[in-house]
Amino acid sequence: xxxxxxxxxxxxxxxxxxxxxxxxxxxxxxxxxxxxxxxxxxxxxxxxxxxxxxxxxxxxxxxxxxxxxxxxxxxxxxxxxxxxxxxxxxxxxxxxxxxxxxxxxxxxxxxxxxxxxxxxxxxxxxxxxxxxxxxxxxxxxxxxxxxxxxxxxxxxxxxxxxxxxxxxxxxxxxxxxxxxxxxxxxxxxxxxxxxxxxxxxxxxxxxxxxxxxxxxxxxxxxxxxxxxxxxxxxxxxxxxxxxxxxxxxxxxxxxxxxxxxxxxxxxxxxxxxx
Numbered sequence: 001x002x003x004x005x006x007x008x009x010x011x012x013x014x015x016x017x018x019x020x021x022x023x024x025x026x027x028x029x030x031x032x033x034x035x036x037x038x039x040x041x042x043x044x045x046x047x048x049x050x051x052x053x054x055x056x057x058x059x060x061x062x063x064x065x066x067x068x069x070x071x072x073x074x075x076x077x078x079x080x081x082x083x084x085x086x087x088x089x090x091x092x093x094x095x096x097x098x099x100x101x102x103x104x105x106x107x108x109x110x111x112x113x114x115x116x117x118x119x120x121x122x123x124x125x126x127x128x129x130x131x132x133x134x135x136x137x138x139x140x141x142x143x144x145x146x147x148x149x150x151x152x153x154x155x156x157x158x159x160x161x162x163x164x165x166x167x168x169x170x171x172x173x174x175x176x177x178x179x180x181x182x183x184x185x186x187x188x189x190x191x192x193x194x195x196x197x198x199x200x201x202x203x204x205x206x207x208x209x210x211x212x213x214x215x216x217x218x219x220x221x222x223x224x225x226x227x228x229x230x231x232x233x234x235x236x237x238x239x240x241x242x243x244x245x246x247x248x249x250x251x252x253x254x255x256x257x258x259x260x261x262x263x264x265x266x267x268x269x270x271x272x273x274x
Contacts, residue, residue: 044091162199214270
């Protein structure tokens with residue numbers, strides 16, 4: 001989500017509530033009645049590596065540097081005491097944030113200068129013991145969040161190296177261009193990097209995923225024989241049949257171009273389906 005979409009905050013009981021200045025990590029809105037923080041932030045180029053420092057599915061979030069009892073750190077610890085849900089903005093690029101919510105502070109470690117965050121799990125208070133969940137559930141939820149962040153970064157990186165254009169038809173309408181996996185993310189050999197990606201418009205992405213269109217290791221487009229034989233108006237003729245035998249748009253930098261070995265594996269799947 002771009003920073004411009006977050007700056008206005010949200011409306012609550014007729015008031016605009018700020019998500020924060022995005023210049024510091026811990027924010028409590030002045031309109032809040034309680035002492036707990038409202039939002040947390042980790043900038044993509046910031047001084048902390050919060051989301052990369054994980055313990056058993058719990059993310060370490062560091063106190064604000066300086067005095068341990070400064071207001072921001074008190075707001076952070078109050079979120080634990082009150083078991084208040086937080087919104088976590090994780091930087092994924094310049095001016096771009098992934099929104100993770102709700103997030104709970106489940107432990108405080110003053111000696112290390114950090115708290116531990118749990119990613120949006122249901123919780124229960126068991127005889128006053130506070131937030132309780134299983135180790136397996138925490139790890140599973142963290143893996144889901146990490147996966148979502150990987151997908152967001154993958155889309156950002158793929159669209160950047162293809163300059164926002166479909167590799168087949170060069171369409172550059174951002175709302176219609178998507179990041180497609182060559183090897184699907186659930187399959188062996190899949191990685192969330194640009195060499196396993198292609199920028200494709202919505203129709204070519206769907207055709208690629210459904211094996212109606214293939215791309216061979218040289219980057220040549222192949223349309224399935226059934227579609228080549230069909231007669232069904234200008235969209236089929238111009239949008240699919242017309243690209244049979246065409247070469248895809250390739251990123252300028254060789255290290256960003258699609259991996260020929262992965263293209264070969266994926267093309268074998270296309271040939272088997274046609």
